[in-house]
Amino acid sequence: MDVAVDLVVPVKELRRAKSRLAPAVAGLPGDDADREQAHRALALALARDTLAAARAARRVGRLVVVTTESAERLGDAGEPREVVHDDGGGLNAAIHLGAAHLRRTGSRAVAALQADLPALRPEELDEALAGAVALFATGAGAAVVADHAGTGTTLLVAAPARALRPRFGPGSARAHVRDGAVALDGDWPGLRGDVDTVEDLTRARALGTGPATADWTARSPVGVPTGPV
Numbered sequence: 309m310d311v312a313v314d315l316v317v318p319v320k321e322l323r324r325a326k327s328r329l330a331p332a333v334a335g336l337p338g339d340d341a342d343r344e345q346a347h348r349a350l351a352l353a354l355a356r357d358t359l360a361a362a363r364a365a366r367r368v369g370r371l372v373v374v375t376t377e378s379a380e381r382l383g384d385a386g387e388p389r390e391v392v393h394d395d396g397g398g399l400n401a402a403i404h405l406g407a408a409h410l411r412r413t414g415s416r417a418v419a420a421l422q423a424d425l426p427a428l429r430p431e432e433l434d435e436a437l438a439g440a441v442a443l444f445a446t447g448a449g450a451a452v453v454a455d456h457a458g459t460g461t462t463l464l465v466a467a468p469a470r471a472l473r474p475r476f477g478p479g480s481a482r483a484h485v486r487d488g489a490v491a492l493d494g495d496w497p498g499l500r501g502d503v504d505t506v507e508d509l510t511r512a513r514a515l516g517t518g519p520a521t522a523d524w525t526a527r528s529p530v531g532v533p534t535g536p537v
């Protein structure tokens with residue numbers, strides 16, 4: 309196996325996650341509790357598909373999830389991964405916790421991957437990680453993959469000798485580049501396809517999502533346009 313990079317995936321507490329996706333469940337039948345349940349199920353489906361694709365990537369070594377959710381909820385029992393408890397400090401703090409956990413016991417390059425990439429394909433992640441490792445060989449300290457809009461970050465990779473220094477949040481792609489990360493080019497629509505809004509979910513469906521998100525949309529069609537993107 310061509311292992312090169314250890315991965316941190318932050319997964320927010322499901323009942324607080326993906327608030328911008330509320331319109332996807334607003335028209336569903338039932339009461340508020342039913343819609344909240346469907347909203348949590350959608351956030352979980354996005355994370356499960358992301359984690360399954362990441363686990364299938366050949367270049368991913370250890371995979372650490374930082375979350376308050378249970379490991380069993382987040383995927384198949386057979387998927388090897390470690391879980392670090394989120395201490396409630398927010399997204400960048402969660403990534404710091406995961407990276408520190410990895411670096412205490414390892415010396416590989418470390419990356420942070422967002423957990424809302426339901427159309428991610430393992431080959432895309434492998435290509436991006438290979439691109440980052442090639443850059444490190446030329447002296448770069450970090451590499452970044454911007455989201456489909458070009459403003460956010462879906463993947464941040466740090467060379468073995470450098471701290472990860474996550475600056476996730478609005479405008480994070482530019483913040484990571486300002487901090488020395490090199491932006492990776494690549495035709496990786498699934499890797500760049502973070503799902504924050506119903507429009508993003510429609511785009512991801514057109515690319516083809518993993519089974520958890522496909523199952524959610526099949527069972528909860530209201531609020532998710534089914535026409536051409």
Ligand SMILES: Nc1nc2c(ncn2[C@@H]2O[C@H](COP(=O)(O)OP(=O)(O)OP(=O)(O)O)[C@@H](O)[C@H]2O)c(=O)[nH]1
Binds near residue numbers: 321324325328329424
């Ligand atoms: N562990 C952890 N993960 C987080 C936290 N905040 C965001 N994330 C994760 O970071 C990634 C990107 O998060 P956002 O798109 O900002 O997600 P969000 O806060 O759930 O979405 P909105 O409520 O719509 O802003 C997703 O994988 C989230 O699960 C946090 O406080 N802790």
Ligand SMILES: C=C(OP(=O)(O)O)C(=O)O
Binds near residue numbers: 461477502504
């Ligand atoms: C947290 C980020 O983005 P979003 O909230 O748009 O997913 C980011 O891109 O750094």
